[in-house]
Amino acid sequence: MKDYKKVLTSIIVSVAAMVSLSACSQANGASRSSTAASTVTAETSDLSSSANESAGDSPTQDTGKGNILIAYFTLPMEDGVDAVSRASRKQSDDGTFGNIMYMAHVIQKNAGGELFSIETAQKYPTDNMDDLLEFAAKEKSDNARPELSTHIENLDDYDTVFIGYPNWNADLPMPMYTFFEEYDFSGKTMIPFVAHGGSGASRTVSTIKELEPGATVIDDPVTVYWDELDNAESIVTEWVQNLEY
Incomplete structure (x- = not known):
């Protein structure tokens, strides 16, 4: 009987550990996805900024010497x-x-x-x-x-x-x-x-x-x-x- 209880306890502990590891893995994955999304947003913003600067570089734009x-x-x-x-x-x-x-x-x-x-x-x-x-x-x-x-x-x-x-x-x-x-x-x-x-x-x-x-x-x-x-x-x-x- 004692051996049965020990086996049951061991199984319960193992399942709990697996659940905990799975939760940790999902949390880390979400964190990495969030970081990647932030990086893409930042890069897109930089590209947009560069495009706007290029679009403003017109041969007829104000030269800074007045209208x-x-x-x-x-x-x-x-x-x-x-x-x-x-x-x-x-x-x-x-x-x-x-x-x-x-x-x-x-x-x-x-x-x-x-x-x-x-x-x-x-x-x-x-x-x-x-x-x-x-x-x-x-x-x-x-x-x-x-x-x-x-x-x-x-x-x-x-x-x-x-x-x-x-x-x-x-x-x-x-x-x-x-x-x-x-x-x-x-x-x-x-x-x-x-x-x-x-x-x-x-x-x-x-x-x-x-x-x-x-x-x-x-x-x-x-x-x-x-x-x-x-x-x-x-x-x-x-x-x-x-x-x-």
């Missing part, structure tokens, strides 16, 4: 010559552009910002260079102020304004006079860029300073000669990268 506007005036000629500067249109992977428009896109690619095209209500003769030259010369002699058909609605949003235009008869195109009289750029940094047929920027930068005395106008504009248009991207890119503003 940027790139305003430009151009009249692409129908025969492939761009206004009085006589520059051919530029063919790129993004399309075909007149010289100033192309320079504006290169600036945006390197500095960010928003593009704004300065356009006039009146139409200019763009099918014949001589007619356009004569028209532009008469506008200058009349000290004309052509009406603009596009307008900046949120100028206060911008700290830096790139200003692009062709050099017409060693002067600003007359629509640019209208533009500068319409807006007060006081407190803003203005950076000219110019296309020309051999005269560079002439004294157009000094004229902008006179028209916008409250603005800081950069003295070193980029100028692209018509036969340099194929090199415009490298010229403008290097200029933007070396600007201090």
Whole structure:
């Protein structure tokens, strides 16, 4: 009888031990699963963060130098010559552009910002260079102020304004006079860029300073000669990268 009780007691102890070990094993397994789940969540979070950072790395994002506007005036000629500067249109992977428009896109690619095209209500003769030259010369002699058909609605949003235009008869195109009289750029940094047929920027930068005395106008504009248009991207890119503003 005593031997029977000993055997029964031994069986009970063994079963209890097995139950205890099983419970311990399940608890440890749950703990390991919880740890693994936490690790996966953390890794997924890191990947998501990296993806968001990559998505924000846009060529037109704010560069940290303030909000940027790139305003430009151009009249692409129908025969492939761009206004009085006589520059051919530029063919790129993004399309075909007149010289100033192309320079504006290169600036945006390197500095960010928003593009704004300065356009006039009146139409200019763009099918014949001589007619356009004569028209532009008469506008200058009349000290004309052509009406603009596009307008900046949120100028206060911008700290830096790139200003692009062709050099017409060693002067600003007359629509640019209208533009500068319409807006007060006081407190803003203005950076000219110019296309020309051999005269560079002439004294157009000094004229902008006179028209916008409250603005800081950069003295070193980029100028692209018509036969340099194929090199415009490298010229403008290097200029933007070396600007201090």
